[in-house]
Amino acid sequence: MSTVKASPDRKELARLTDEQLVELVAQGDRDAFDEVYERYSKQLYNFVKKQVQNQEASEDITQEVFLRLFRSATRFDPSRQLSSYLYKIAVNEVRRYYQKLAGKPVSSLNEPVGDGNDGRERGDVLAAETSAAEPAAQDRLTTGYLQGLIDRLPREQKEVVLLKVYRERTFEEIAEIVDAPLSTVLSRMRYAIQKLRRWMEEQGINEDELRKD
Amino acid sequence: MNCARIKSKLLQFCCNELSSVEHRVVQAHLAACERCHRESQVIGGLLKRIARSFEDGPVPTSVRKRLSVNLKDRDSL
Numbered sequence: 001m002s003t004v005k006a007s008p009d010r011k012e013l014a015r016l017t018d019e020q021l022v023e024l025v026a027q028g029d030r031d032a033f034d035e036v037y038e039r040y041s042k043q044l045y046n047f048v049k050k051q052v053q054n055q056e057a058s059e060d061i062t063q064e065v066f067l068r069l070f071r072s073a074t075r076f077d078p079s080r081q082l083s084s085y086l087y088k089i090a091v092n093e094v095r096r097y098y099q100k101l102a103g104k105p106v107s108s109l110n111e112p113v114g115d116g117n118d119g120r121e122r123g124d125v126l127a128a129e130t131s132a133a134e135p136a137a138q139d140r141l142t143t144g145y146l147q148g149l150i151d152r153l154p155r156e157q158k159e160v161v162l163l164k165v166y167r168e169r170t171f172e173e174i175a176e177i178v179d180a181p182l183s184t185v186l187s188r189m190r191y192a193i194q195k196l197r198r199w200m201e202e203q204g205i206n207e208d209e210l211r212k213d
Numbered sequence: 214m215n216c217a218r219i220k221s222k223l224l225q226f227c228c229n230e231l232s233s234v235e236h237r238v239v240q241a242h243l244a245a246c247e248r249c250h251r252e253s254q255v256i257g258g259l260l261k262r263i264a265r266s267f268e269d270g271p272v273p274t275s276v277r278k279r280l281s282v283n284l285k286d287r288d289s290l
Contacts, residue, residue: 037280043269046269063279143268164228196259197255211251
């Protein structure tokens with residue numbers, strides 16, 4: 001049974017739980033919808049933008065996430081976390097975006113290079129190509145440098161890294177969001193860390209640098 | 214647990230996502246094993262550095278405007 005008062009004012013809305021807000025959104029309450037947007041638009045937009053790296057597409061996808069919430073609020077299961085639900089929609093929309101792009105001639109960072117026999121991917125080559133222009137090892141662990149490496153990860157690994165480290169979701173939440181077993185999520189994260197460490201090592205970064213806080 | 218088993222738990226250990234029992238087992242191993250201890254520091258350090266490298270930018274106002282328009286269009290149907 002509903003515990004939420006009909007048409008609460010803005011201050012009252014700010015005190016409501018996510019689940020209570022969705023209940024109001026399901027009744028068509030636009031102020032409640034605005035409150036959900038206030039709570040989640042920034043983190044979702046930035047999460048999406050870091051994946052698609054395209055301003056227009058990031059805006060489209062963020063908008064679509066909230067539209068889908070509005071349309072599906074009546075079917076929302078209150079035993080689930082709203083944030084995980086929104087991230088799940090965002091992950092699916094990003095995948096849909098890449099499926100559309102797949103029909104266009106774009107180069108994937110995961111595609112093999114050369115004859116493909118040495119196991120190298122395009123991301124490895126790009127990582128190696130940038131090394132010559134990089135500054136001294138100690139100065140390299142900057143925001144831009146690390147972001148550049150993360151951008152070269154295979155998409156599914158990058159997705160998990162972003163959800164784990166950037167959006168601070170638990171591995172179990174991530175498994176639900178990306179619709180994969182926990183063991184798969186952990187494997188993707190381990191492979192991502194292995195790749196990042198390998199690329200850093202290839203660029204002369206001593207792992208001891210990472211141990212210094 | 215041996216080193217291989219501990220290493221398979223380090224990621225969750227560094228993210229504080231092991232059960233309290235497993236956490237204590239890993240912690241005890243790390244206190245006695247320099248190699249695994251170093252590995253945990255590297256993974257933990259990398260995760261911290263990555264976390265610090267992320268920044269949130271503002272959401273363009275156009276997203277909210279377009280959303281409002283779309284919702285109004287929906288109402289008028």
